[in-house]
Amino acid sequence: MRHLLNVTALLSVIAVVSGYVEELDDKFKDYLKHELWLVEFYAPWCAYCHTFEPVWHEVGAELKSMGSPVNVGKIDTTVHTSIASEFNIRGYPAIKLFKGELSFDYKGPRTKDAIIEFTNRVSGPVVRPLSSVQLFQHVMSRHDLIFVYIGGESYLKVNIIREYYKAATEYIVHTYFFTASEEVLPKTVTLQDVPAVAVFKDGTYYLYNEFLDGDLSSWINRERFPSYFQMDSFSLYQMGELSKLVALAVVDEKNPSEESIRYKTLMERLSTEYRDNYKSDYQFGFMDGNEYINGLIMGEVEMPSIIVLNMTIDGYCLPENKIETIEDLLRFLNSVLDGSAKLQGGNGFLQHAKRSLYKAKSTVVSMFQEAPFFSCFVFGLPVGIVGLVIWGTCTAVPADDDKPVGGAPASPVLDADGKKAIELQSDSTDKTSEAKKED
Ligand SMILES: *[C@@H]1O[C@H](CO)[C@@H](O)[C@H](O)[C@H]1NC(C)=O
Numbered sequence: 001m002r003h004l005l006n007v008t009a010l011l012s013v014i015a016v017v018s019g020y021v022e023e024l025d026d027k028f029k030d031y032l033k034h035e036l037w038l039v040e041f042y043a044p045w046c047a048y049c050h051t052f053e054p055v056w057h058e059v060g061a062e063l064k065s066m067g068s069p070v071n072v073g074k075i076d077t078t079v080h081t082s083i084a085s086e087f088n089i090r091g092y093p094a095i096k097l098f099k100g101e102l103s104f105d106y107k108g109p110r111t112k113d114a115i116i117e118f119t120n121r122v123s124g125p126v127v128r129p130l131s132s133v134q135l136f137q138h139v140m141s142r143h144d145l146i147f148v149y150i151g152g153e154s155y156l157k158v159n160i161i162r163e164y165y166k167a168a169t170e171y172i173v174h175t176y177f178f179t180a181s182e183e184v185l186p187k188t189v190t191l192q193d194v195p196a197v198a199v200f201k202d203g204t205y206y207l208y209n210e211f212l213d214g215d216l217s218s219w220i221n222r223e224r225f226p227s228y229f230q231m232d233s234f235s236l237y238q239m240g241e242l243s244k245l246v247a248l249a250v251v252d253e254k255n256p257s258e259e260s261i262r263y264k265t266l267m268e269r270l271s272t273e274y275r276d277n278y279k280s281d282y283q284f285g286f287m288d289g290n291e292y293i294n295g296l297i298m299g300e301v302e303m304p305s306i307i308v309l310n311m312t313i314d315g316y317c318l319p320e321n322k323i324e325t326i327e328d329l330l331r332f333l334n335s336v337l338d339g340s341a342k343l344q345g346g347n348g349f350l351q352h353a354k355r356s357l358y359k360a361k362s363t364v365v366s367m368f369q370e371a372p373f374f375s376c377f378v379f380g381l382p383v384g385i386v387g388l389v390i391w392g393t394c395t396a397v398p399a400d401d402d403k404p405v406g407g408a409p410a411s412p413v414l415d416a417d418g419k420k421a422i423e424l425q426s427d428s429t430d431k432t433s434e435a436k437k438e439d
Contacts, residue, residue: 020060022073040074046092130180151195167217228271240311253288260304
């Protein structure tokens with residue numbers, strides 16, 4: 001009886017919580033014109049979507065309790081099949097925020113806090129005014145990195161502010177954009193010319209130089225990370241779009257050895273002391289644990305170690321000799337730039353095949369680790385069906401002796417399922433390239 005009561009209580013909690021997340025169908029596109037929506041695109045066969053479900057409900061509940069104007073929904077793309085290709089969904093769960101005519105992809109960690117932060121940032125104005133010294137200081141204390149357009153909208157530089165708004169719309173998914181007048185800036189900021197665009201990071205600021213830095217948007221793209229920071233798989237993934245090499249100290253933060261502290265210090269020093277030499281070629285950082293890197297290079301890196309990654313092609317370079325001093329590190333980084341250090345890995349055909357196998361293997365392993373029951377169900381089901389068919393064929397009256405036992409009737413079942421999944425994938429990639437061509 002007690003158990004029954006608990007179950008009823010639990011069910012009613014679930015019912016209440018799920019009230020914050022609306023199950024959508026293809027008609028949801030009609031709402032998008034007038035309302036802000038944060039939508040999860042999921043597929044019932046995606047194990048991770050199940051793990052993610054409670055987080056998504058918490059996101060819905062929290063946004064509601066904050067009084068956010070953003071509605072939270074989810075849509076089953078296997079039921080509403082045209083949605084996956086229309087919205088260019090390539091992995092599950094996919095999260096998008098819809099705001100007027102625009103949609104913004106969420107690519108960060110799938111935690112409640114990170115998603116809420118993203119939602120509040122992107123659903124608000126793309127460029128926010130900082131109207132007082134206090135407000136400026138408050139914002140600086142809360143963010144590691146912000147972009148600021150400084151100065152009035154002078155007639156001659158009107159193209160700069162237009163470019164700034166355009167870039168802000170593109171990069172608001174990653175970071176914050178503000179406008180401010182000169183008076184609200186800290187006294188340490190000195191400007192040659194107004195208007196100006198600055199990035200405040202690394203405890204200092206850097207100004208955009210129209211003549212040296214190329215167009216504003218690509219400068220913002222290059223500067224949108226702190227010079228040196230702790231990376232995770234999500235930030236590393238973004239480095240592919242940055243067209244910079246990544247110089248990384250791979251360390252074990254739980255048992256930091258003297259050597260790993262030295263590696264981190266060297267990296268950090270390089271990122272600031274040699275900023276002007278390397279800012280367009282390298283992004284610096286450190287990573288806790290070697291699991292992700294091992295997956296990337298399909299091998300095992302020692303901890304601690306220093307590695308250079310080309311995330312565009314999944315290539316990497318390891319130093320041949322031990323790195324003791326900053327000169328050693330400089331030599332290594334330069335040897336990668338001048339091509340004398342050999343880049344390994346990459347996305348050639350063989351590497352690609354090897355990586356697919358490696359990924360499939362680790363996905364299955366982690367599926368069993370994260371959701372053993374569900375995984376047994378997923379992998380067990382086809383096996384079970386084959387088993388049943390074999391059993392059925394064997395026990396059936398053998399009307400036709402020539403027929404091979406089992407196998408044959410079972411395979412169409414498997415084929416149908418297998419093909420379905422593949423069809424869905426190729427369909428959405430086709431549509432992706434079409435969409436790209438269109439814009
Ligand atoms: C990564 O490798 C590709 C292919 O070799 C190269 O074209 C690209 O410039 C490299 N990226 C960086 C940031 O060096």
